[in-house]
Amino acid sequence: MHELGVVFHIIDDLKEVGKENNIEKIHSVTLQLGEVSGVVPHLLTDAWNWAAKKNELVEGAELVIENLPAVTYCEDCGCEYETVAHGKICPKCGSERTYLLRGNEFLIKEITAT
Amino acid sequence: MDKVRVIEVKRSIFESNDQDADKLRKELRESKTFLLNLMSSPGSGKTTTLTRTIEVLKDKYRIGVMEADIDSDVDAKTIAATGVKSIQLHTGGMCHLDADMTRQGIKELDVTDVDFAILENVGNLVCPAEFDTGSTKNAMILSVPEGHDKPLKYPLMFSICDVVLINKIDVMPYFDFDLEKCKQYIHMRNPEAKVIPICAKTGEGIGQWTDWLSEQIEESIK
Numbered sequence: 001m002h003e004l005g006v007v008f009h010i011i012d013d014l015k016e017v018g019k020e021n022n023i024e025k026i027h028s029v030t031l032q033l034g035e036v037s038g039v040v041p042h043l044l045t046d047a048w049n050w051a052a053k054k055n056e057l058v059e060g061a062e063l064v065i066e067n068l069p070a071v072t073y074c075e076d077c078g079c080e081y082e083t084v085a086h087g088k089i090c091p092k093c094g095s096e097r098t099y100l101l102r103g104n105e106f107l108i109k110e111i112t113a114t
Numbered sequence: 115m116d117k118v119r120v121i122e123v124k125r126s127i128f129e130s131n132d133q134d135a136d137k138l139r140k141e142l143r144e145s146k147t148f149l150l151n152l153m154s155s156p157g158s159g160k161t162t163t164l165t166r167t168i169e170v171l172k173d174k175y176r177i178g179v180m181e182a183d184i185d186s187d188v189d190a191k192t193i194a195a196t197g198v199k200s201i202q203l204h205t206g207g208m209c210h211l212d213a214d215m216t217r218q219g220i221k222e223l224d225v226t227d228v229d230f231a232i233l234e235n236v237g238n239l240v241c242p243a244e245f246d247t248g249s250t251k252n253a254m255i256l257s258v259p260e261g262h263d264k265p266l267k268y269p270l271m272f273s274i275c276d277v278v279l280i281n282k283i284d285v286m287p288y289f290d291f292d293l294e295k296c297k298q299y300i301h302m303r304n305p306e307a308k309v310i311p312i313c314a315k316t317g318e319g320i321g322q323w324t325d326w327l328s329e330q331i332e333e334s335i336k
Contacts, residue, residue, distance in 0.1 A: 002241040005208045009127055016130075021121055031127075038244065038270070088266075088302075096302065108123040 003043040006106075007051045011058060013108060018057050023113040028062040034105040035070040036083055070103020131245055135213035138220070138248030147225040148334035149216075149233060150327070151249035153271065156237030158257040159281045161189045163314040164234060168196045170324045171230065175331055178228035180219040182211050182236050189234065199223065210241035213248040229335050230327075239264070243271040251330055257281040258289050262296035265303055273303040279323060280311040 014026060033039055048063045070083035076095035083103055085091075090098055142149050154160050168177055179200040181190040190202035203219045205211060211219075216233060225231055233249060235242045254275045256264055259282065265272040272278065278300055280293065297309050308326060312319035 002209050002244070005210060005212070005241065005245075006127060009131065009212070013123075013125060013127065013130055017121065017123055017125075021119075023121075027118060038240065088269075106127045108125050108127065110120055110122045110124075112118050112120050114118050 003039060004047040004051065006039060006044065007047040010048075010108065011051060011055055014058055014111065015055075017108075017111065018113070021113070023057070025114050026058045026061045027112045027114070028064055029058070029111050030064040030066060030109045032066045032068055032105050032107040032109045034068045034103040036100070036103045037106045038104075039106060041065045041067065066109065068103060068105055071101045072098050073101045074098045128244065128246075131212050131214075134217075135246035135248035138213050138217050139250065142220070142225070142231075142248070142250060143334065145225055146335045147220075147228055147231050148251075148331045149220070149231045149247075149249045150330075151233045151235055151242075151247045151252045152255070153235045153239070153242045153252065153275070154237060154255035154257070155239050155260060158237070158255045158260065159314045160234055160237065160255055161192050163255060163279065163281060163312070164193060164232060165196055166314050166317060166320050167232075167324060167327070168193070168198055170320060171327065172196070172198055174328070175229040176227055178223045178225060178231045180216075180223055180231070180233045182215075182219075182234060184208070184236065193234075199228065205236060208236075209238050210236055210245050211247055212245040216247040216249070230331050239268040239271045243268070243274055250334055251276045253277045253279065255279045255281050256296070258283060258286050258291045261289075262292045262299065265296065265299035269303045272300050272307065275304065275307055277308045277310060277323075277326060279319075280309065281314055283311045283318065284313045284316055 045063055052058045052061055071080050072083040073080050074090035074095055075097040077093040079092050081091055089096055177198040179193045180203050182203040184205055187202045190200055193200040201223050252275045300307050300309055310319055310323050
């Protein structure tokens with residue numbers, strides 16, 4: 001359900017981009033999706049395939065998803081580690097004083113259009 | 115046929131909603147309306163807590179409630195019985211409200227005679243946290259039967275809330291709910307969050323909650 005709402009936002013953004021660039025038809029949309037962005041890629045694709053049919057600008061456009069890995073930084077020992085494997089607690093020193101460096105991105109990277 | 119162009123967009127999906135939310139917050143500030151966005155899982159006691167809150171504050175402030183629901187009006191009927199102005203927002207299958215839907219609700223509610231507007235968001239601890247509604251403050255309810263580990267499972271929700279109400283504390287003896295541990299988990303995500311244990315059914319702790327609300331409302335309407 002969440003993915004569908006997100007797809008509506010993407011289509012709204014694309015309509016704006018379309019206007020700004022004088023675009024008639026979008027052929028593909030490339031998204032960058034962080035590993036811990038909370039969006040599930042295959043559900044996003046399903047929602048896209050459903051919603052894109054209802055809008056002339058993006059009808060039939062392919063959705064390309066680039067996954068970005070999530071990395072967490074530990075303030076106590078200064079190391080960087082994989083967020084999904086270890087969560088909030090640093091695997092090297094056991095500290096909880098950690099924060100997410102990257103991995104929650106959710107961007108429209110580029111489109112191809114005519 | 116025209117040549118296919120590649121256009122770099124580099125735009126965050128949430129960016130347009132965030133800007134819209136900031137704009138709505140400013141508009142509400144100008145119209146001297148405090149908007150509370152209340153979030154929780156289904157069944158945590160949002161509507162009961164609201165009914166209690168309204169009883170305490172309705173003589174002091176002009177209150178308006180927006181009940182967001184996927185497709186029913188059960189909650190709106192309960193709120194209407196308290197005598198305050200209320201409307202039902204149907205999200206049409208969507209799991210959250212965004213700033214634009216909130217603005218439409220505010221328009222329908224008509225806040226020219228409302229000091230304290232409340233948005234009862236869709237019962238869900240995931241999606242509503244991702245979309246800024248434009249509210250002045252965010253509150254959430256975590257009820258005892260849900261367990262004290264929820265701040266670990268839904269960190270984003272706990273990190274965006276100004277206040278966390280721990281509801282149904284009357285049944286604490288029957289559940290393995292550790293209040294101190296829960297507070298600790300909340301403050302790990304959000305050191306600024308105010309945590310208020312309440313029981314909407316008996317009224318315990320409601321005074322502390324309505325005092326906090328009154329302070330915030332006074333700040334917004336002066």
